[in-house]
Amino acid sequence: MSDPDPVLKVALPLPLPRLFDYLEPSSEAAPSADDIGRRVRVPFGSRELIGLIAAIGARDSGDAELKSALAYPDDVALFHGELLASLRWLAAYTHAPLGEVLATALPAALRRGEALPDTHLWAWRLTREGEAEVERLRNGSRPRRLAEWLRTRQRDEDALDAEIEGWRSAARTLAQRGLAERVAVPASQLAPQPQPGPAPNEEQAAAMARIDAAPAFAPFLLDGVTGSGKTEVYLHAIAQCLARGKQALVLVPEIGLTPQMLARFRARLGVPVHALHSGLNDGERARTWAAAWRGEARVIVGTRSAVFTPLPDAGLIVVDEEHDASYKQQDGIRYHARDLALVRGKALDVPVLLGSATPSLESLHNAQQGRYAHLRLHKRAGEAKPPAVRVLDIRKRPLDAGLSPELHGAIRAALDAGGQVLVFKNRRGYAPVLLCHDCGWSAHCKRCDAPMTVHAGGRRLQCHHCGARQTTPPACPDCASLALQPQGVGTERIEAALAERYGDVPVLRIDRGSTRRKDALEKLFDKLGAEPGVIVGTQMLAKGHDLRNLTLVAVVGIDEGLFSADFRAAEKLAQLLIQVSGRAGRAEKPGEVWLQTHHPEHPLLQTLINGGYHAFAEAELAQREAAGFPPFAHLALLRAEAKHADVPMAFLHAAKNAFPPFEKGGQGGFALDPDMKQQQQNQKQIPPPPFSKGGIQLQGPITAPMPKRAGMHRAQLLISSPNRRALHAAIDAALPDVYALPEARKVRWSLDIDPMDLY
């Protein structure tokens, strides 16, 4: 850096696509390339912000007076090497400001500027003087007792906490006299002590061998039916990774990270397993992040945001239930943890293992194209048999809380045989609609123009879109009639009906309403144990706690999902049905699945039941290809919302004009590899090379399928292309103009790359 007056180019957590220049803090030496990725505290207006140094550059002559940064919270850069490069890639791919991406990747405590927490395991030992002096310490005193403990060997602080009350003051006394000292225990002293698992079957062994043979980057799709022993394959691969002295990162959906699962990992791997999930407080999260950063945490198991874990000794990344929608962040930086895991695996040059019984169509397509090694497990492991599936045509049948008499008979029989029953209904609350029988009025949320769900047995109304709540009116607001009736069935209503009918067994409900607290779900399962009982719930039932005694799964009310307009609806429904069904008969007892529907002939159900998930996926992929949807096209959705109805549309029309003009079917836009290109703000104007394969399409703007939410009017513009690079290049070209639009100030807008749905 020959420039005499270098400045820090700082990425700040602001929704502005640029870096900010500062002089180095006055007390510090001139910045060097090693400072890139270092946290820095800077003045910003009347505030102070924590940013990250993104580059060191020359002072811009146009900038009259630069402010000095205030201080560095750390001695070294927190982000460097692979992680910094991957986050730069993410900023480019999501077209989001680098400062916001880096802030998202940091645990909240570090984002606020707190110091990187201490994570060492500390131990105490006697000094040489201490060894000699033990006998001279007063007999029976605490320092004497502690010294005697330490005479044989050093003890870590956890052990001392358990063994000697008040040891800390004794240790201080010894330390002051130079007789004892505190030492950090290196992570390498914690040798793994793995426990053996069941002997792998042939397919598991084949999968394990393929993964063992790939110590460098290689993406695998472990495609195995529920209960086929995928977790055993993960455990094997992680144990191998640990044996090579490397770190393993395991991503799981929020609901999949159960104490049961962590206990299995800890017991089998024989090393501490660090969990990262939303139930932790900020301090715990920051400590785990720091432990991984220092290379002390060897196995990190976490939900979506754990994909940002630093891995200085990376050896393996696993993404369990890779199809799960919870891997996509739906606000702020809209990243997909599975996709970022693949990018990181490539940059780290380690294998990435994606596992699922119902792989996403994207991943299946990649496997079919030969981009991922496709590992199949066709059978359930051990003794468990696949559940028998039965479709129940309920047209014209009398229903009690949405359940037919045949289904009630099956539930009674399963309970009498000592089994557990799971009733799946993808609608929480008591009933989806409150209707006036006399005039047809129904309760609507004014802020969302959508029906309010009836809760608390009819006493309360709640909007599932914006969270608004109110007590149920005593009479119809339009005609004053008292004939207000809940219409339809939700989990609460089924729970009430089942509790009345099966009073001899526990009836539990599992949905977002009943399990808000972090340990509520486990408490419910503990209460049930292995005794006969019924569990009613939403899609939260599709995974999580393993129920060994579950013999009947009853699926009621999936019919709404069969006719959804969204392009991913069929895929989601098929995955849900297979996953929920897969909960039955996981142990020795065989399982049954009863599927209640008004549409027994529906092709989706027929294909799934007769051909299984892969037959469904093939048919669905053909339809996606014909319709030009992912994975055959790449989408980006520009969303806008505002209080006044016309504003989002006006913004989106203007935004549409910011895209370069395209000749129909011809060339336009330009291709830049998002991997290669620098952050937009640093980018010099490069003359656009034309791309050859197809153009981009702009559809809309249109009013969003849900036109109003929480008082905001919503609209959207869909940008698509069969060519991913073309899509990104066009967005890169348009975005600076979009930011600068006067209309942009009047709306809340966001860009969603690879949207999960078009709502």
Ligand code: ADP
């Ligand atoms: P998945 O992750 O595919 O759902 P798991 O790895 O959890 O499957 O295995 C399902 C059950 O089968 C677990 O109880 C597991 O201990 C058992 N299991 C897995 N592999 C074997 C095997 N090779 N022999 C016997 N039991 C096995």
Ligand code: ZN
């Ligand atoms: Zn009325």
Ligand code: ZN
């Ligand atoms: Zn609402």
